[in-house]
Amino acid sequence: MTVEALIIFLLIGAIAGWLAGQVVKGHGFGLVGNIVVGIVGAFLAGWLLPRLGLNLGLSGILGEIIFAAVGAIILLFLIGLIKRA
Template identity: 55%
Template sequence: MQFESLIVMLIVGLLAGWIAGKLMKGRGFGLFGNMIVGVVGAFLAGLIFPALGFAVGGGFIASVFHATIGAVILLFVIGLIRKA
């Protein structure tokens, strides 16, 4: 992995975490916590979605979309674990 791709993945993850925090009101961890969840969600989405055959396309917008879905799923699962 090149350094530039790592930087882009971090930017996409931070943006996705912020969007996921707005979508999942009440289940977030604040601005910085949601951004960290977004980075982890971007990584998980990058692993899981291609294996499932789910692809929206290439480019920055598609990457943000995938990462946001991954972050929302991760926030939902973390919310379920926190309630238990």
């Protein structure tokens, strides 16, 4: 992985995590936490959405951000459920 690819990967994770934190109020984790939530959310979306038969049909960086944000929103929702239990 090149340095440029790593920087883009981290930026997409940070933006996706920030977007998810805005959608799911009260679950912002700061810059590093948002990057982690965005990256884990992207993996979650990559695993879960195809199994549910959902294909967002998006391409490019904007598509990757939206895809990762959807996964991060699901992740934050699950974290919220666990915290309530």
